[in-house]
Amino acid sequence: MRVESAHDTFPKLIAANAQRLSRKIAIREKDLGIWQSFTWQQYFDEARLIALGLASLGFTRGDKTAIVGDNRPQLYWAVAATQMLGGIPVPLYQDSIEKELAFIVDHAEARFAIVEDQEQVDKLLRVKPQCPRLQYVVFDDARGLRDYREPCLLSLADLQERGRRFAAEHPNHVENEMARGGADDIAIICYTSGTTGAPKGTMLSHRNLILAAGNAVEREGLREDEEVLAYLPMAWVGDHIFSYAQSIVTGFTVNCPESGATVLSDLREIAPTYFFAPPRIWESILTSVMIRIEDAAWIKRRLVHACFALAQDMERRRLTGQPVPWWRRALYPLGAAFVYGPLKDNLGMRRIRRAYTAGEAIGPEIFVFFRSLGINVKQLYGMTESSALVAIHQDGDVRLDTVGTPLPGVEVRISEEGEILYRSPGVFQGYYKNPEATRQTLADGWVHSGDAGFLDADGHLKIIDRAKDVSRLADATMFAPKYLENKLKFSPYVKEAVCVGQGRPYVTALVNIDFVAVGNWAERRNIPYTSYADLAQRAEVYQLVQGEVARVNRSLAEDERLRGTQIRRFLILHKELDPDDEEITRTRKIRRGYIAQKYAVLIDALYGSGDHVEVDARVTYEDGRTGSVRANLQIMEVDAVPAPAAR
Amino acid sequence: MTAPLLEVQQVSVRFGALTALSEVSLTVESGKILAIIGPNGAGKTTLLNVISGFYHPTAGRILFEGRDRTHLSPPDVAELGVARTFQNVALFKGMSVLDNIMTGRLLKMNGSFLLEALYWGPARRQELAHRAVVERIIDFLEIQAIRKTPAGRLPYGLQKRVELARALAAEPRLLLLDEPMAGMNVEEKEDMCRFILDVNAEFGTSITLIEHDMSVVMDISDRVVVLDYGRKIADGLPEHVRKDRAVLDAYLGVSHD
Numbered sequence: 020m021r022v023e024s025a026h027d028t029f030p031k032l033i034a035a036n037a038q039r040l041s042r043k044i045a046i047r048e049k050d051l052g053i054w055q056s057f058t059w060q061q062y063f064d065e066a067r068l069i070a071l072g073l074a075s076l077g078f079t080r081g082d083k084t085a086i087v088g089d090n091r092p093q094l095y096w097a098v099a100a101t102q103m104l105g106g107i108p109v110p111l112y113q114d115s116i117e118k119e120l121a122f123i124v125d126h127a128e129a130r131f132a133i134v135e136d137q138e139q140v141d142k143l144l145r146v147k148p149q150c151p152r153l154q155y156v157v158f159d160d161a162r163g164l165r166d167y168r169e170p171c172l173l174s175l176a177d178l179q180e181r182g183r184r185f186a187a188e189h190p191n192h193v194e195n196e197m198a199r200g201g202a203d204d205i206a207i208i209c210y211t212s213g214t215t216g217a218p219k220g221t222m223l224s225h226r227n228l229i230l231a232a233g234n235a236v237e238r239e240g241l242r243e244d245e246e247v248l249a250y251l252p253m254a255w256v257g258d259h260i261f262s263y264a265q266s267i268v269t270g271f272t273v274n275c276p277e278s279g280a281t282v283l284s285d286l287r288e289i290a291p292t293y294f295f296a297p298p299r300i301w302e303s304i305l306t307s308v309m310i311r312i313e314d315a316a317w318i319k320r321r322l323v324h325a326c327f328a329l330a331q332d333m334e335r336r337r338l339t340g341q342p343v344p345w346w347r348r349a350l351y352p353l354g355a356a357f358v359y360g361p362l363k364d365n366l367g368m369r370r371i372r373r374a375y376t377a378g379e380a381i382g383p384e385i386f387v388f389f390r391s392l393g394i395n396v397k398q399l400y401g402m403t404e405s406s407a408l409v410a411i412h413q414d415g416d417v418r419l420d421t422v423g424t425p426l427p428g429v430e431v432r433i434s435e436e437g438e439i440l441y442r443s444p445g446v447f448q449g450y451y452k453n454p455e456a457t458r459q460t461l462a463d464g465w466v467h468s469g470d471a472g473f474l475d476a477d478g479h480l481k482i483i484d485r486a487k488d489v490s491r492l493a494d495a496t497m498f499a500p501k502y503l504e505n506k507l508k509f510s511p512y513v514k515e516a517v518c519v520g521q522g523r524p525y526v527t528a529l530v531n532i533d534f535v536a537v538g539n540w541a542e543r544r545n546i547p548y549t550s551y552a553d554l555a556q557r558a559e560v561y562q563l564v565q566g567e568v569a570r571v572n573r574s575l576a577e578d579e580r581l582r583g584t585q586i587r588r589f590l591i592l593h594k595e596l597d598p599d600d601e602e603i604t605r606t607r608k609i610r611r612g613y614i615a616q617k618y619a620v621l622i623d624a625l626y627g628s629g630d631h632v633e634v635d636a637r638v639t640y641e642d643g644r645t646g647s648v649r650a651n652l653q654i655m656e657v658d659a660v661p662a663p664a665a666r
Numbered sequence: 667m668t669a670p671l672l673e674v675q676q677v678s679v680r681f682g683a684l685t686a687l688s689e690v691s692l693t694v695e696s697g698k699i700l701a702i703i704g705p706n707g708a709g710k711t712t713l714l715n716v717i718s719g720f721y722h723p724t725a726g727r728i729l730f731e732g733r734d735r736t737h738l739s740p741p742d743v744a745e746l747g748v749a750r751t752f753q754n755v756a757l758f759k760g761m762s763v764l765d766n767i768m769t770g771r772l773l774k775m776n777g778s779f780l781l782e783a784l785y786w787g788p789a790r791r792q793e794l795a796h797r798a799v800v801e802r803i804i805d806f807l808e809i810q811a812i813r814k815t816p817a818g819r820l821p822y823g824l825q826k827r828v829e830l831a832r833a834l835a836a837e838p839r840l841l842l843l844d845e846p847m848a849g850m851n852v853e854e855k856e857d858m859c860r861f862i863l864d865v866n867a868e869f870g871t872s873i874t875l876i877e878h879d880m881s882v883v884m885d886i887s888d889r890v891v892v893l894d895y896g897r898k899i900a901d902g903l904p905e906h907v908r909k910d911r912a913v914l915d916a917y918l919g920v921s922h923d
Contacts, residue, residue: 051801052813162806163864280811 027202028225030066030103032267034197037063040243040270046092049277049285057092059270062099065092069100069175070193071182073131076155080105080196083127083208085153087111087120087143088135090249090275093159093175095263097133098253102206102225104196106131109208109220110254112605113139114598121146123210123218127451128152133175136160144169202226208451209256211403212604220451221256221403231406231445232264234427239373239411245271245293246370250282255606256403257377261295264406283307287367294371297378298505299607301385301396304366306511306536313543326354330391338387338419359392368394375399375411378606380482380501382509383419390417398422400480404466405429406445410480421479431480432465438486439472440465488611490521496583498526500611503584506574510567511536515596515603517614519622520584527625528589529618530564531596537563552593552650561655564591568657576660585659588625592618593634593650600638621652630654669732671696671840671872672717677726679712679896686712688896689726694840699866699873701883701904704893705916710876711753713893714842717874718750719743744773749838751829753845753876759818763828766817767803770835771796803834806868807861823854827861834865841865843875847882855879859886884908892916 026032036045036059045062047054057065073084084101086108088094094110101108109127111120113135120142124132130152132143136159143156158164159175173181185192206225210218235241249262262273271293276285283304286294296304312323329350336343363369368389376386377399389396397412400422409431412423425431429443442465449457460467471486483489484499492498500518503526507516515531534551537560541548548554572585596602596609602617603609615622624632631653638646672694679687687709694700702710715721717728719740728736730746738746749770757766775792782789804810807827812820817828826846833841846862847855863886865871877883883890883904890907892900894916900907907913 051798051805052810053801162868163860165867277810278808284811 022202022226022229024202027229028102028197028200028204029206029228029264029267030099030197030200032229033059033063033066033099036267036270043243043270044272045266045270046095046273046275047289048092048275049281049288052277054274054288062092062096065179066096066099066103067193068179068182068186069096069133070103070196071185071189072157072178072180073100073106073182074104074189074192074196075181075185076131076178078104078106078131080199082106082131083109083129085109085111085124085127085129085132085143086134086253087115087132087139088113088159088253089279090251090253090258090262091135091159092275094133094135094253095249095273097157098207098263101131102200103193105200105204107205107208107222109210110252110259111210112212112252112254114252114605115142116599117142117146119218121149123220124153125150126218127208127210127220130154131157133157134159137163140164140167140172144172147171200225202229205448207259209254209259209403212598212606219453219456222448222451223256223403223406223445224448227406227445227447228260228264229268230428231408231426231443232260232268234429234444235260235408235411236265236269238413238426241265241269241271241293243270245269245372246289246291247271247273247293247295248276248282248286248289248291249273250276250279250285251295251297252605256407257295257401260407261293283367287365290367290370292370292372294368294374295399296374296376297606298376298381298385299379301376301381301389302508305385305388306533308362308366309511310536310539313539323358326358327388327391329354330359331387334387334391335419338390338417355393363392363394368392371395373397373414377401377407377422379608380505382505384509386419400482402468404447404460404468405441405443406447408445409441409443409468416477418479421475421481423480424478425480431474433473434467436486437471437473437483439468439470439480439482441468442466492520492526492583493522493524494583497580498584501609502581503528503571503575503586504609506571507567507586510570512540512563513567515607515609517596517609517611518586519615519625523626525587526584527622528568528586529614529621529625530568530589530591532560532564532591534595551595552648555591555593556650556653558653561591561653564589565655565657569660572657572660576662579662582662586657587659588654588656590621590625590632590652590654592621593652594638594648597638599640624654669729670694671731672874673727673729673732674713674717675727675729677713677716677723677728679709679716679721680724685896687716687723687893690893690896690898691726692891692898692901694872694874695889696839696872697866697870698888699862699875699886701887701890702874702876702893703878703880703883703890707895708893709896710893711844712896714750714844714874714876717743718748718842741773744836747837747839748842749833749836749840750842751826751833751844751846753848755822755825755829757817757825757828757832760816762814763809763817763820763831764800764804764813766828767800767831767835768796770832771800773836799837800831800835803831806834806864807831823850823857826850826854826858830858830861830865834869834871837869838871841871841873843873845876845878847877847879855882862886 041060042058044056045059047056086094086097098108140158147153156172157175157178161174202225205222206228208220208222210220251258266273274289276282333343333347371394374396400410401407408426410423410425431441434440446466469486470482471489472482484501489499498520503518504516507513514533517529520526546559568586575581575585598605633651635649670693674692676689676691678689704710716723719738847858890904892913900910900913
């Protein structure tokens with residue numbers, strides 16, 4: 020695929036859509052309980068007005084606009100408006116604390132910020148002294164901002180009004196600036212919330228994004244009539260590809276949910292045809308399904324579990340290439356009529372033609388569960404540096420333990436150390452103002468992914484773990500922590516887990532319970548608790564988690580290479596791992612180095628002989644204040660499971 | 667000068683031999699937040715009930731915009747633009763949040779039973795207009811996610827918020843809140859404070875509230891009235907009331923310095 024010069028930037032593509040698909044819905048937002056629609060013509064017009072408003076404030080080519088907020092049409096328009104003027108949008112995570120926000124706004128040298136509401140305005144006003152280049156903060160929702168008198172503030176409506184006046188004197192300003200743009204301009208800077216060190220600004224050009232998006236559209240057969248739900252953070256490259264780049268390249272419709280809390284009901288109303296979720300969302304959907312089933316009458320429960328077992332067995336056989344007995348195939352339509360169909364309908368997944376999971380490895384059990392319902396879930400592998408897209412499962416060639424085959428135009432090879440390297444049209448232009456990091460990641464045109472993996476005989480890419488996380492126990496047994504953690508996390512009761520074992524005699528785990536699922540479980544058993552910390556330390560909960568760990572050990576015992584990495588001791592943490600405490604990233608990747616340091620006392624205790632440990636932990640509240648929590652944590656042992664007897 | 671929104675003049679309420687309120691006077695200025703504080707049994711809720719017409723004063727007068735409204739019944743008071751919430755949440759537990767809030771529009775609805783049953787013509791237009799108002803309130807109070815949840819199933823803090831939503835649905839000029847933050851945790855209290863301030867700022871609604879949490883009272887009110895044993899013992903700016911000797915003795919406890 021190549022980029023034509025008439026359509027070599029996103030603004031030009033939007034203008035083309037406004038011509039070709041002028042009456043087709045480009046984006047919807049649920050507001051005041053109703054799905055409000057905007058056509059491609061409106062998309063272009065609104066973005067153009069914002070661009071004119073920015074121009075009236077002196078926006079010049081190369082200026083950066085920080086964009087902060089939930090997924091809102093206005094913020095997508097702000098991205099397009101910035102690009103129309105040859106500027107560079109810098110989307111930020113809406114739940115960033117001030118320190119992160121200040122770093123990125125300052126590092127990106129943003130002169131403009133376009134944000135959703137008072138919450139973001141407050142944060143920006145507080146960090147403004149540390150960001151000397153920041154001149155204007157534009158907000159969409161004026162609520163609560165009535166008495167703000169800061170001269171740098173203006174509403175989006177005012178900005179567009181300024182744009183109207185500016186257009187009277189400079190009618191062709193936006194069109195002229197658009198014409199000056201080209202495929203190799205930087206289209207966006209996505210700051211990655213790395214698991215180590217300060218965030219890095221990944222620069223992607225229009226060419227990168229148009230080709231990466233276009234190649235995936237071609238391979239996956241995406242159409243103009245797709246519907247997607249834009250609910251993942253705009254700062255994340257995945258959302259930028261699915262809700263912006265691909266939507267503009269094909270013309271399909273993006274739907275913005277009413278609020279973060281309504282995503283699941285909005286999902287049901289929209290019933291997207293094309294859906295993307297990281298493993299944690301799939302997990303939480305599965306958890307909510309399982310909780311509701313446990314609350315049902317026993318006969319329904321039995322029926323549902325029997326149907327699930329049937330479908331999952333079939334799917335497992337299919338994925339591993341084994342034949343499916345005829346009688347199971349005969350029973351499946353019954354299950355579809357009574358269980359799978361209604362369930363999919365309830366989840367808003369009835370119309371899904373393709374769904375992806377990415378960002379982290381997904382537990383095989385979770386993957387099989389959704390596929391067995393007849394939802395075409397596939398793994399996708401990519402990262403910000405590759406415009407999100409490296410490999411995808413091809414329809415009809417989905418495997419349990421791979422992330423699919425490389426997309427068109429992507430070359431993958433494995434370095435001698437076992438690291439995955441790739442080269443593609445989507446490969447980024449470098450990290451903003453960080454040539455050192457760029458050199459490390461982008462050696463001679465190949466991106467060093469930092470993931471350990473290999474290509475199998477059929478060209479499928481398999482990921483083992485982060486290259487730097489794969490290590491060995493004291494007796495040289497290979498230890499891939501994430502693999503064990505994912506197995507633990509399949510349990511609806513385990514939200515997060517951190518496995519430790521490098522250079523140690525055996526593996527131990529720090530576990531986060533799922534407050535909703537375990538809370539519900541406790542209530543059904545009349546187990547009283549007051550708080551998360553209290554619930555986590557109940558003896559009954561420890562037994563529950565012990566059972567889950569034992570399940571993981573049993574499955575590890577079946578695999579010769581992994582038998583030695585069974586979890587022997589564990590404890591349940593008194594607090595949830597939280598990005599505000601820097602324990603996990605905003606995309607929920609575990610920051611092992613930091614955790615090892617912060618919880619050194621706990622880890623030492625896990626390798627000691629005691630059955631409890633005292634801890635004094637620092638917590639950061641959402642407003643940036645810190646406090647501390649003191650707790651006495653139990654440590655529990657789990658028996659190792661011997662290898663199954665040879666048959 | 668225009669008359670204040672509400673004036674309570676020398677109001678006394680007696681239940682048999684018990685004097686709940688004794689010659690209490692206060693003024694609610696338009697667009698301001700007034701807090702009524704005092705120990706348990708000081709007569710705060712009685713005062714609110716007198717204002718909203720549930721009780722009628724044994725003596726004294728109540729003026730609404732300068733006109734005597736002493737003996738109006740609760741519906742008539744509501745008609746004047748006074749809405750309230752209750753100390754113990756009083757929602758329709760089996761009804762959805764949306765329907766609960768819609769009941770707040772009841773006074774603004776007029777239409778024949780038949781047309782409404784058929785959901786036709788003017789009845790339909792009216793319903794849509796009311797729904798639009800309610801949706802704006804749902805958006806304002808950030809309760810979109812529970813729109814269709816039965817009110818009885820919600821946690822306490824959210825029930826309080828729904829009650830506030832229902833009171834707002836009447837588009838009141840004076841909002842009476844009876845312990846809007848009782849039983850809430852710190853986070854819920856902060857949310858509620860923000861909503862009260864936002865309601866006051868966005869809609870210009872005058873608010874009179876009873877509250878026990880002194881930090882909340884000091885933060886959000888423009889003026890504080892202190893009751894003790896049915897008498898008003900102080901009335902003024904929060905920072906003045908905070909230092910008032912009679913108040914410290916009666917309510918905050920005798921100070922130890």
